[in-house]
Amino acid sequence: MFIHIDPDNGVAIYDQIVHQVVFAVARETLKPGNRVPSVRELAKDLAINPNTVARAYQQLQQQGVLQAVRGVGLQVAEGAWEPCHAQRRARVRERLADVLREALQSGLTRQEITSLIESETQRIEGSSS
Amino acid sequence: MFIHIDPDNGVAIYDQIVHQVVFAVARETLKPGNRVPSVRELAKDLAINPNTVARAYQQLQQQGVLQAVRGVGLQVAEGAWEPCHAQRRARVRERLADVLREALQSGLTRQEITSLIESETQRIEGSSS
Amino acid sequence: MFIHIDPDNGVAIYDQIVHQVVFAVARETLKPGNRVPSVRELAKDLAINPNTVARAYQQLQQQGVLQAVRGVGLQVAEGAWEPCHAQRRARVRERLADVLREALQSGLTRQEITSLIESETQRIEGSSS
Amino acid sequence: MFIHIDPDNGVAIYDQIVHQVVFAVARETLKPGNRVPSVRELAKDLAINPNTVARAYQQLQQQGVLQAVRGVGLQVAEGAWEPCHAQRRARVRERLADVLREALQSGLTRQEITSLIESETQRIEGSSS
DNA sequence: GTGGTCTAGACCACC
DNA sequence: GTGGTCTAGACCACG
Numbered sequence: 001m002f003i004h005i006d007p008d009n010g011v012a013i014y015d016q017i018v019h020q021v022v023f024a025v026a027r028e029t030l031k032p033g034n035r036v037p038s039v040r041e042l043a044k045d046l047a048i049n050p051n052t053v054a055r056a057y058q059q060l061q062q063q064g065v066l067q068a069v070r071g072v073g074l075q076v077a078e079g080a081w082e083p084c085h086a087q088r089r090a091r092v093r094e095r096l097a098d099v100l101r102e103a104l105q106s107g108l109t110r111q112e113i114t115s116l117i118e119s120e121t122q123r124i125e126g127s128s129s
Numbered sequence: 130m131f132i133h134i135d136p137d138n139g140v141a142i143y144d145q146i147v148h149q150v151v152f153a154v155a156r157e158t159l160k161p162g163n164r165v166p167s168v169r170e171l172a173k174d175l176a177i178n179p180n181t182v183a184r185a186y187q188q189l190q191q192q193g194v195l196q197a198v199r200g201v202g203l204q205v206a207e208g209a210w211e212p213c214h215a216q217r218r219a220r221v222r223e224r225l226a227d228v229l230r231e232a233l234q235s236g237l238t239r240q241e242i243t244s245l246i247e248s249e250t251q252r253i254e255g256s257s258s
Numbered sequence: 259m260f261i262h263i264d265p266d267n268g269v270a271i272y273d274q275i276v277h278q279v280v281f282a283v284a285r286e287t288l289k290p291g292n293r294v295p296s297v298r299e300l301a302k303d304l305a306i307n308p309n310t311v312a313r314a315y316q317q318l319q320q321q322g323v324l325q326a327v328r329g330v331g332l333q334v335a336e337g338a339w340e341p342c343h344a345q346r347r348a349r350v351r352e353r354l355a356d357v358l359r360e361a362l363q364s365g366l367t368r369q370e371i372t373s374l375i376e377s378e379t380q381r382i383e384g385s386s387s
Numbered sequence: 388m389f390i391h392i393d394p395d396n397g398v399a400i401y402d403q404i405v406h407q408v409v410f411a412v413a414r415e416t417l418k419p420g421n422r423v424p425s426v427r428e429l430a431k432d433l434a435i436n437p438n439t440v441a442r443a444y445q446q447l448q449q450q451g452v453l454q455a456v457r458g459v460g461l462q463v464a465e466g467a468w469e470p471c472h473a474q475r476r477a478r479v480r481e482r483l484a485d486v487l488r489e490a491l492q493s494g495l496t497r498q499e500i501t502s503l504i505e506s507e508t509q510r511i512e513g514s515s516s
Numbered sequence: 517g518t519g520g521t522c523t524a525g526a527c528c529a530c531c
Numbered sequence: 532g533t534g535g536t537c538t539a540g541a542c543c544a545c546g
Contacts (some may be wrong), residue, residue: 095228103135200546285494329531357482
């Protein structure tokens with residue numbers, strides 16, 4: 001399963017699902033035509049309320065990322081990669097701008113920020129490799 | 130006035146006040162012994178309800194950042210700089226790690242991230258100068 | 259119900275709730291994972307305003323005693339017993355030291371104090387049994 | 388000077404003055420006929436608002452502890468010792484009962500309480516001798 | 517004037 | 532249903 005939920009991190013669960021699906025499409029873990037788990041199945045796997053999954057899927061359909069195929073279920077829509085990729089990039093850019101703004105306002109110098117970024121990047125790359 | 134509120138950015142108003150006071154103490158815009166605006170005054174300035182300001186101030190007292198002087202008002206507590214500084218740094222570090230993790234996972238290369246940071250930093254510094 | 263409020267004893271109602279929850283956790287009337295009454299329910303039971311309960315619960319969350327489970331309610335946090343126990347003990351110790359200091363300064367002998375304690379203890383134990 | 392104020396301990400300043408005067412009379416640091424400092428003088432010594440001193444003195448007059456002598460000032464009233472002594476004792480008893488109730492409710496055994504009292508008593512007697 | 521507390525009622529997001 | 536936030540207005544103690 002490509003979706004992992006943290007119910008205690010403050011972000012709404014349905015939001016976490018939405019982002020992770022978009023994310024998976026963006027990096028082609030999910031390709032157009034691939035099916036996603038049914039609402040019931042995913043809800044059971046993640047031990048959450050089916051309503052919550054349904055809400056996430058509904059939102060993904062509205063965005064055009066998923067499409068319903070009668071008698072089959074939900075699958076990734078044809079042209080989904082392009083907007084997912086763009087959305088990801090915009091999201092990262094926005095959050096990055098946010099945290100940089102806060103860092104600069106809080107009186108950190110660019111030097112300090114750069115070194116923070118350097119150390120964090122290495123820490124993350126190290127732990128995920 | 131060193132506090133600015135954005136009522137529509139999703140973060141609770143009282144939380145924005147708390148963080149901005151902590152940050153102001155951390156970068157010594159506010160020093161121990163300095164008084165902060167009275168509840169009513171700040172509420173009027175920011176055009177919000179006094180209860181909201183009171184809530185922020187009360188939280189800052191529980192954190193030991195502010196202390197009440199009876200019948201006079203609230204002032205920055207003596208040993209406040211050290212924890213504020215630490216908190217600010219921890220907060221920036223954490224949020225930075227978060228967004229970097231997301232960026233790397235979303236397939237951006239370190240080159241791309243660095244250039245994003247560069248452009249955002251200049252944009253922010255440009256607009257605030 | 260494990261919470262009883264005295265609205266006239268000078269201590270703020272939300273503070274009474276906070277202390278009683280901490281104490282209940284400390285003596286394991288409430289264990290990690292146990293749910294506490296919902297804001298509305300407790301407010302109704304105690305015949306007070308829901309905001310007052312919410313304020314107490316929020317403070318307990320900041321202390322790490324309670325944690326919110328989205329859409330479900332509030333429960334006692336995992337590692338809550340240890341700090342609650344310590345806090346209870348520190349609180350009793352501090353108040354005891356306070357009153358003993360006052361007693362000794364006011365010229366009571368240790369004999370008198372001991373007999374006072376004896377009679378009060380029996381009075382309390384008698385009335386609660 | 389026999390009065391010391393702690394403006395940050397939560398107890399109202401005028402209350403601290405009242406108790407300390409009663410206390411001084413009870414243990415005969417102040418005897419009937421002794422004058423107490425004038426409002427202005429005491430206010431200056433303690434660096435507090437004269438209103439606060441006046442309020443404390445007013446309350447002490449109502450209790451019959453102090454009496455005004457025209458052209459002279461305030462002095463300790465004739466029969467003041469008896470009620471001051473009693474009040475002290477009642478106050479200690481009440482606070483003791485309070486903290487014992489809390490201790491017992493919080494699940495401490497009488498053994499634990501007794502040993503706490505023992506250690507605190509020794510600590511206090513040690514430090515004050 | 518100051519902060520502290522409580523009530524009442526509203527709206528929101530989430531499950 | 533749940534908690535979270537905000538507004539409005541009141542009363543209190545303190546200096």
